[in-house]
Amino acid sequence: MSDENAYEAPSGAAPYKANKPFIALVLVFVTAFFAAIAAQIRSHHDDAASTIIAAQSSAAGLIAERVNANLAIAMGASAGVTDLARSGGAAPSAIANAAASARPAVAAAIVNRAGGIEAITDPAQAALVTAAMQSANAAEVWVGAPARGELATAPVIVRNVGDRAIVTVIDPARLLPELDEHARVLIASADGSILYASPAMQEAGARAQQQVLAAARAGDDGALIRDGNDRTWVAAESTAQIGDLDVMAAAPAPGALDLWLAAFLRFALVAAAPLAAMAVLYLLMRQNAQRARLAEAEAERAETHFQIAADGAKVGVLEWRPAADEVQLSERAARLLGAPRDVLGLRDLLELIVAEDRFGVEEEFRRARQSGLLDARFRVTRGGGLAWIEARGTAVEDSSGRSETRVFGTVIDATQRHEAEARVSRLEQQLRAAIDNFSGPFALWDARKRLLLWNQSFARAFGLGPDILRMRASYEAVAAAATSSIRREKNDPTNPDVRVIELTTGEWLHVVERRAGDGGLITVGVDITPLKRKEEELAKNERRLSDALSRAETQEYRIKALAREAHEERQKAEEASRAKSTFLANMSHELRTPLNAVIGFSEIMAKELFGPLANPQYKQYSSDIYDSGNHLLDLINDILDMAKIEANKLTLTPRPLDPMVAIEQAVRLTKRKAEDKGLSIVVDAEDLPEIEADHRAVKQILLNLLSNAVKFTDQGAIMVHARDNQHGLTLRVVDTGCGIPPEHLPRLARPFEQVEQELTRNNHGTGLGLALTKSLTEMHGGKLAIQSEVGRGTIVTVTLPRTFGGQRELEATAAE
Incomplete structure (x- = not known):
């Protein structure tokens, strides 16, 4: 059994070995593929x-x-x-x-x-x-x-x-x-x-x-x-x-x-x-x-x-790379500087700046590489004018590791601020000039009572030198140094900020110290030496007056008696004057009534209105009676007018008047007397303005002056000269008569005053003509002046205002 197994093993291993390279390749491919994935x-x-x-x-x-x-x-x-x-x-x-x-x-x-x-x-x-x-x-x-x-x-x-x-x-x-x-x-x-x-x-x-x-x-x-x-x-x-x-x-x-x-x-x-x-x-x-x-x-x-x-x-931005000598500008920075493009070389940037400022700006850029700060102020041309630009920034190292320094900064239009600073500077100069020109002492202290500003009057009044008066000097130090120049000082009990100081020089100062809005202190002094001297003088006068009053107390009864007597005498004199004026006025009225009859009858007889007179001598007597009656009537009229003036009863009726009318009437009335003496009257008047005056009074003024001129002129001519002036009308009557001595001129315009000369004795009169003329002129608000030279003639000048400036009713004025 064991042999069989030993045999089969190799047979199974052969296919494995044969596929192993492929499998390994597949595994490698798959591994590589999945590794890549x-x-x-x-x-x-x-x-x-x-x-x-x-x-x-x-x-x-x-x-x-x-x-x-x-x-x-x-x-x-x-x-x-x-x-x-x-x-x-x-x-x-x-x-x-x-x-x-x-x-x-x-x-x-x-x-x-x-x-x-x-x-x-x-x-x-x-x-x-x-x-x-x-x-x-x-x-x-x-x-x-x-x-x-x-x-x-x-x-x-x-x-x-x-x-x-x-x-x-x-x-x-x-x-x-x-x-x-x-x-x-x-x-x-x-x-x-x-x-x-x-x-x-x-x-x-x-x-x-x-x-x-x-x-x-x-x-x-x-x-x-x-x-x-x-x-x-x-x-x-x-x-x-x-x-x-x-x-x-x-x-x-x-x-x-x-x-x-x-x-x-x-x-x-x-x-x-x-x-x-x-x-x-x-x-x-x-x-x-x-x-x-x-x-x-x-x-x-x-x-x-x-x-x-x-x-x-609202600022522009710039970046300067010194290594590349390149300045990069933002769009606003380029507009503010007027640059044609946003990337410039430093030299091109300096060309945009006003020539006077280029050197300073270049130095600021160079210095920024060492100090790390850029701070430049310069001017550029923009819009046909000059604009102030401020460039401020910081130098930083490049973070890329190239060890390159770059300067980043902002560009600001400082034109308005520069103009405002210039205005402030001018105002400060004007304020400084006003303080220096101020006659009294002036000093300004900050919130910590340190000296900021003062004028020369402050240093002079308190005898302070530059060792004491310096910036940031303390109030206490300055006050201690000023005590040597102060004799005494007194505080106002009603106002603790007010002091009255007497200096060792005898001068007095009224010093007021007030707090300013920022907590500082303002010291202002006014020289009151004249007032103090007047006070002293008043005190002396009060003492003298007190002494005089004490002395007068002993004579009080006598003074009162004298005052009563003087009052009674003044009343008597006033009553006598009024009685005289009333008498003259009444007598003048009483005399004019029969005198008018005498004049009228003599004129009838002289002109033989009811038939011829048997003897021609009677006609001559009638003419003499007529002339004498008219002369006497003129005298009585003058006396009556003067009496009215003295009695404050003469009334004027001012109304618009053409001066030529009054001149022509006066000349016409005196022309016959002048021709009888072989004299001519010449009128020189043109473009006369209409004035506001009493017609009868102006006519009477001219008649009196012309009558006197005819009376005291034997040969030559008489001129009536009239001109307009900026105030009114100027009338002059010029004659070539006998003249008047200078010493007699001041009393000519007084009532009943005459210059006693050989010529005046041959001319009858009361001496009231010039007095009436002066009074009527002054009642109009005018003036009368007389210039005369013996043997050459006399000039009488009357100035009347264009608008009536006198008294319409003397009686009412006197009553007031």
Whole structure:
């Protein structure tokens, strides 16, 4: 039995051995085939995971680019505030408010070298400001989030300017673009502190936040994670170029089993037939092409989003690659600079700048490679004018490992701000000039009562030199130094801010100190030395008056008696004057009645109206009686008019008057007397305006002047000269008579006054003509003037206003 078995064994082994190479080949082929399929499945799984992670990394990169843009804006705003701080004219609170006004900023503070906070817009951020100052460690510019352990932190920009530091606190939420409500985004500092979590991320909880943070930092591109609810997420990280901030983004992703199943199903048919393998290869090629298109589309989308972010911030962006001497500009940056294209060499960029600014800008670009900061202000020609441009940025090392330094910056149109700063500078100069020209002392102190501004009057009044009066000098030190120039001072009991100071020079100052709106102090002084001297003089006069009153008390009875006597005498004099005027008026009326009869009868007899007279001598006597009666009537009329004026009973009736009418009437009435003496009357008047006056009074003025001229002129001519002036009418009566001595001119216009000369004795009169003329002229609001020279003649000038400016009724005026 055993032999049989031994034989059969070899017979069964022969076919096995014969098929073994084929089986091995098949196994090798099948193994290789399935190994290739497995490799393709694994590759598809890895590619799918990589694609998901790359897409999420691209989203994180886009968000990080927006963070960079907003941080660049904050850096630019901080640099602008640095210029304001260097000017030295702004208060710390104003500088802090300006730093906090940029959109990403949430608060700002001014910190001195000792670490003290001089001004802060949000006191709740004081501890964060202190931590940032410790982290900055006296660096000129520091950007980051200070480590605070368990306490919350935030991005901070620290700029040291002189003996101060400007600390700007950034709101992390304002660094991000607008996000979908389901987006999961984290911003973390370099030490792992979470600065910001989106609303969806906050709902996920702290554990999920830490998972996203750890997963994003696990690899260069990101990783797939699973949360507590057994859901798969993809997390990716992108590092901001400014401030060492990390931006993490997470999004839902297929689970690992789903990825394996999708990869397996895709390649399951490959095992069925070679055609399936070709189809799989085709699908793989198509997938690779689609992946390339997706990558290209993602790159274009990222570029578009970055452009939208830059345009939304209203700034342009530039990138300078010193190694290639190439400056790449965004569309807005090219428009702001007026560049013909978006890629230029540095020399071509400098050609766009005004020649005076090119050297400084080139130095700023060269210096940025060493200092790491770009800060340039220059002018370009745009739209037929000049525009101010500010370029600020930061130099970073290329992350590709080529050790190439690139400068990223923003381009901002600062024309309006430059013009505003120029206007502010002019206003400050005008304010300084006004303060220096102020005659009294003036000083301005800050909220800590340190000296900011003063004028020369302040230094001169208190005898202070430059060793005392300097910027930031304390109020107490200045007040102590000023005491040597103060003799005494007195506070106003009703107002504690007011003091009256007497200086050692004898001058007095009224000093007022008021609080300013920012908490500062304003000191203003006014020189009241003249007032004090007047007060002293008044005090002396009061003492003299008191002495005089005390002396007068003893004579009070006598003074009262004298006053009563004077009052009685004045009443008697007034009654006598009124009696005289009344008597003259009554007598004039009584005399004119019979005198008119005498004149009328003498005229009838002279003209022989009822028949001829027997003796011609009677006719001559009648003419003499007529002339004498008219003369006496004129005298009585003058006396009556003067009496009315003195009794305040003469009434004028002003109305529109053509001066030529009055002139012609007066000349016509006096022409006969002038011709009897061989005289001629010449009228020189043209374009006379209409005036408001009493016709009878103006006519009487001219008659009196012409009558006097005819009376005292023996040969020559008489001229009536009338002209319009800017105030009214000027009338002049010029004669070539005997003239009047200068010493007699002042009394000519007084009633009953005559110049006693040989010629005047031959001309009868009462001396009332010029007195009446002057009174009538003044009642019209006019003036009378007399010029005369003995032997050559006299000029009498009467000026009347165009509108009646006198008194219509003297009686009513006197009664008032």
